[in-house]
Amino acid sequence: MPVVTHKSVPIEGQKPGTSGLRKKTRVFMAPGYLENFVQAIWSGIGGAAGKTLVLGGDGRFFNDRAAQTILKMAAAEGVARVIVGQDAILSTPAASHIIRQRGADGGLILSASHNPGGPDEDFGLKYNTANGGPAPEAVTDAIWRATLEVAAYSILDAPDVDLSQPGERRLGALVVEVVDPVEAYADLMERLFDFAAIRAMFADGFRVCFDAMHAVTGPYAREILEGRLGAAPGSVINATPLPDFGGGHPDPNPVWAADLVARMMAPDAPDFGAASDGDGDRNMIVGRGIYVTPSDSLAVLAANAHLVPGYAAGLRGVARSMPTSRAVDAVAEALGIGCHATPTGWKFFGNLLDAGQVTICGEESAGTGSDHVREKDGLWAVLLWLNILAVRRQSVAEVMQAHWARFGRHYYSRHDYEAMDATAAAQLMDALKARLGNMRGAEFGGLVVATAEDFAYHDPVDGSVSRGQGVQICFDGGARVVFRLSGTGTEGATLRVYLERAEADPARLLQDPQQALAQVISAAESLAGIARHTGRHAPDVIT
Ligand code: VG1
Ligand code: CO
Numbered sequence: 001m002p003v004v005t006h007k008s009v010p011i012e013g014q015k016p017g018t019s020g021l022r023k024k025t026r027v028f029m030a031p032g033y034l035e036n037f038v039q040a041i042w043s044g045i046g047g048a049a050g051k052t053l054v055l056g057g058d059g060r061f062f063n064d065r066a067a068q069t070i071l072k073m074a075a076a077e078g079v080a081r082v083i084v085g086q087d088a089i090l091s092t093p094a095a096s097h098i099i100r101q102r103g104a105d106g107g108l109i110l111s112a113s114h115n116p117g118g119p120d121e122d123f124g125l126k127y128n129t130a131n132g133g134p135a136p137e138a139v140t141d142a143i144w145r146a147t148l149e150v151a152a153y154s155i156l157d158a159p160d161v162d163l164s165q166p167g168e169r170r171l172g173a174l175v176v177e178v179v180d181p182v183e184a185y186a187d188l189m190e191r192l193f194d195f196a197a198i199r200a201m202f203a204d205g206f207r208v209c210f211d212a213m214h215a216v217t218g219p220y221a222r223e224i225l226e227g228r229l230g231a232a233p234g235s236v237i238n239a240t241p242l243p244d245f246g247g248g249h250p251d252p253n254p255v256w257a258a259d260l261v262a263r264m265m266a267p268d269a270p271d272f273g274a275a276s277d278g279d280g281d282r283n284m285i286v287g288r289g290i291y292v293t294p295s296d297s298l299a300v301l302a303a304n305a306h307l308v309p310g311y312a313a314g315l316r317g318v319a320r321s322m323p324t325s326r327a328v329d330a331v332a333e334a335l336g337i338g339c340h341a342t343p344t345g346w347k348f349f350g351n352l353l354d355a356g357q358v359t360i361c362g363e364e365s366a367g368t369g370s371d372h373v374r375e376k377d378g379l380w381a382v383l384l385w386l387n388i389l390a391v392r393r394q395s396v397a398e399v400m401q402a403h404w405a406r407f408g409r410h411y412y413s414r415h416d417y418e419a420m421d422a423t424a425a426a427q428l429m430d431a432l433k434a435r436l437g438n439m440r441g442a443e444f445g446g447l448v449v450a451t452a453e454d455f456a457y458h459d460p461v462d463g464s465v466s467r468g469q470g471v472q473i474c475f476d477g478g479a480r481v482v483f484r485l486s487g488t489g490t491e492g493a494t495l496r497v498y499l500e501r502a503e504a505d506p507a508r509l510l511q512d513p514q515q516a517l518a519q520v521i522s523a524a525e526s527l528a529g530i531a532r533h534t535g536r537h538a539p540d541v542i543t
Contacts, residue, residue: 323498
């Protein structure tokens with residue numbers, strides 16, 4: 001079969017970083033565009049000839065076509081073996097696991113995560129390295145530079161490979177190994193958690209509702225929760241992955257998973273509710289009558305992980321992204337273990353996990369994970385919660401109240417202003433940064449600034465420094481606000497405002513979070529002048 005060379009289409013705009021390249025699907029579908037990025041990946045990783053790679057995605061529109069293109073380009077490049085999920089499906093954590101388990105050189109993951117899918121929505125591609133985690137900045141920068149130089153790409157002129165059944169196929173000299181996307185991952189979960197205890201809890205009548213949001217975790221949750229753990233049939237809803245995720249955003253938060261939250265607040269609610277995102281790396285946890293913020297969930301998991309077989313030896317340390325609430329810091333302090341604050345994005349946890357400095361990490365955006373893979377992992381968090389509940393024999397609400405009574409409560413919320421004019425958003429951030437030096441001691445909405453900084457991260461493992469990771473303003477008394485621009489949107493700019501206030505008074509642990517944060521919210525507005533800069537008077541999404 002001949003290798004042919006075509007002209008590629010240059011990639012313009014935002015530099016692909018943390019989450020790879022995310023663009024409108026039609027942009028990716030333009031002839032030569034996806035191919036430019038794939039050719040740049042080969043070049044950015046120092047050539048892929050002779051290597052073993054993992055390939056799979058979240059099943060969104062164009063997933064199947066993109067996988068065929070990548071396989072034919074891998075064959076032209078001289079890649080030795082590609083391990084690909086059946087029908088080109090792999091959740092992000094499952095792909096991370098297979099890279100590690102099989103000792104692969106890396107992997108290509110087709111996903112735009114929580115962004116909607118379809119011909120007029122979003123598509124994405126990212127590269128993970130041999131440790132199973134998102135490529136570090138040195139690699140993503142090399143790939144980005146290569147995109148600017150690639151003028152042509154090579155592809156094998158061959159018919160599509162049949163990915164519908166497990167087994168080995170050949171594409172020229174390339175071995176295409178099609179694997180069951182769920183099995184190895186489900187086996188890993190079975191090694192980490194006490195499946196017998198969770199099974200017994202389900203057998204006792206414990207009811208769970210898992211909303212797969214028509215995204216990739218459907219088959220995983222069905223096999224693990226209903227299959228291996230014996231949860232009642234129908235416990236997993238929206239379980240069939242659809243190319244457009246049924247028209248919604250596969251983003252597990254109270255806005256996009258409103259149906260699940262409503263079900264959990266109803267009188268006949270199940271005991272436990274959860275949802276996951278497009279590519280299966282995030283999670284939302286809801287108890288009967290109680291929504292658990294991702295920051296609180298991270299803290300509860302860190303405080304209770306020792307109850308579970310995979311973490312019985314205790315935690316080496318924990319890490320959170322800087323905007324994530326400091327609830328987990330309080331747990332780390334009580335446990336006497338280290339607590340790291342990293343920039344937003346999972347790749348920064350990789351070095352700490354590889355160096356054995358942390359065991360559990362998480363982000364306020366509903367990503368939690370551990371050293372079992374090098375990605376955040378939605379179903380893992382759900383199973384860890386279920387195992388903890390099976391051991392503690394308490395409801396989610398009881399676990400939360402006990403946690404707050406012991407560690408205090410960190411009221412927390414994120415306000416997102418989406419699809420804003422990119423220039424206005426940049427001006428808002430620049431104006432804030434210009435004033436950071438004079439903020440100390442100044443009063444905003446009744447709160448006095450204690451520290452104000454443009455967050456820079458000094459990686460304790462490799463010494464690298466990442467600057468400009470968000471404006472963090474802490475007030476006297478412990479309240480905090482963080483401003484940053486999203487790096488994953490595909491339209492205009494998204495401003496994220498993260499708001500936090502710690503409460504230790506036992507009589508004030510059960511307030512409505514938006515009310516408990518009212519003063520911090522008004523301080524944020526007077527600090528940044530969001531309405532003045534952008535004309536927006538309220539956020540689009542509150543989580
Ligand atoms: C968002 C979240 C961030 C997360 C990233 C990728 O980034 O805030 O915490 O790591 O998405 O998650 P941003 O730059 O839009 O704030 V996913 O589930 O896309 O892999
Ligand atoms: Co995701």
